[in-house]
Amino acid sequence: MDRWIAPGRVNLIGEHTDYNDGFVLPIALSLGVVCAVEPRADRSVRVTSAQRPGEVVEVAVDDLAVQRDRVPGWARYPLGVVHEFVRGGHPVTGVTLAVDGAVPIGAGLSSSAALCCAVTVALRDLFAPALSQRALVEIARAAENGFAGVPTGVLDQSASILCTAGHALFLDVRAFLAVDGSEPVAAEQIPFDLRAAGLTLLVADTGHPHDLADGAYAERRAQCEAAAVALGVGALRDATRTDLARLADPLLRRRATHVVTENARVLAMVEQLRVGTDPKIVGGLLTASHRSLREDFEVSTPALELAVAAAMDGGAHGARMVGGGFGGSVLALVADDVTERVTTRILERFAAASLPTPRVFAVEPADGARRLG
Structure with a gap:
């Protein structure tokens, strides 16, 4: 085969x-x-x-x-x-x-x-x-x-x-x-190019799996669609920060705030990577994204929060939850020389909290789908 x-x-x-x-x-x-x-x-x-x-x-x-x-x-x-x-x-x-x-x-x-x-x-x-x-x-x-x-x-x-x-x-x-x-x-x-910048991307799989078919993901999507309708735009991509004040429903305002600011963070990240990889800027954008996912989109969990805090305490330039939320993994940008320290800090914090041992590993940008050999 x-x-x-x-x-x-x-x-x-x-x-x-x-x-x-x-x-x-x-x-x-x-x-x-x-x-x-x-x-x-x-x-x-x-x-x-x-x-x-x-x-x-x-x-x-x-x-x-x-x-x-x-x-x-x-x-x-x-x-x-x-x-x-x-x-x-x-x-x-x-x-x-x-x-x-x-x-x-x-x-x-x-x-x-x-x-x-x-x-x-x-x-x-x-x-x-x-x-x-x-x-x-x-x-x-x-x-x-x-x-x-x-x-x-x-x-x-x-x-x-x-x-x-x-x-x-x-x-x-x-x-x-x-x-x-x-x-x-x-x-x-x-x-x-992470290696040229002396950087490593660490992923910490918390061991708390999520299931995007369980309804919470669909609920967030429906809330975003409702916010777009309330603002009279085709999608939240078309909304601006000024528009957000027009959302009377505080929950919809929070959801829309995340989407509007996250789009801005993507554009800022692309602009930065086109000229280099400044770890302070890239890390700051990651951390800001996590804060928004936690406070405005409300898809974080205690295990994700623990992993992000541990990574930052260990010396990461920035960290955030990744994926749809409600469980899963954390991404951390770290200098090569503190990779072991950040990994150890995450493992120690989970052990102290009597949580399952997370799997922590480095990732690099790879090729997409293809036929093997």
Whole structure:
């Protein structure tokens, strides 16, 4: 069986802005989901996962839509991709999928998007080689939105498919979605050379997983849409700081405040990275993003707060929670010579609080989804 890999991602900055038509700046991780694929001629789909030993899910290609509710949650992601290819009229005669993921599940590092993207690029190569990268992003997102039931934007799928090693991906989501062309002209690769700057990006997986399908993520998205309606704008990307005072509902004002200020932070980060990597500026933007996610968007948790505080006490230039929130991971920008100290501080704080030992590891910008060997 041939194999494909799609990476997880960490969003440098730009959280909860993608579904508000805003700006994002992710990097792809070296950790990914590998999908071994073999075409079949019997119009059936067979899916297994190394993380689910003994489980086999098999569904007829023509029955995917009606069988959706009978499929276990994890299998809805790869089956959703197959469903999107069939809906698009691509000649999928059947396929065997064997997936194996190294991206921590529920850590806010987009394990589900990596799974969808690995299957998407595999099916593209096997059944629809003319599909553009933008079409791949749309298929992977549609699978997660529709079949899996998670109302994500395009951040995760864009990062997993479009990112390149040594760069952060600056994506103008509105322009990306509006383009009537074969390739995503609204995506720009921004050089992000950590080694040259003597810096390390640490990820601390708190071990408190989140589940974006549990309703809290959808609730935040609905609140943002309500705020946009109240302001009379197409999306919160169009709102300004001056507009925020017109929101009478304090909850909607807080949600909108995060989106408006987070978009500004993305643009400031891109401007900085284009001229270099000043750790004080980059770190300050990370920390400001976390403060906004905690106070205005209210998606942080005690474990995330503990990890951020420990990283900063250990000497990090900046730190913030990453992903949708309600659990998951923290990202910290640290000088190379204090990496061990920051890691130790995080581990010690979690031990003192009698919390599960977090997994702390360094990440670098990696390449997006591709065929292996």
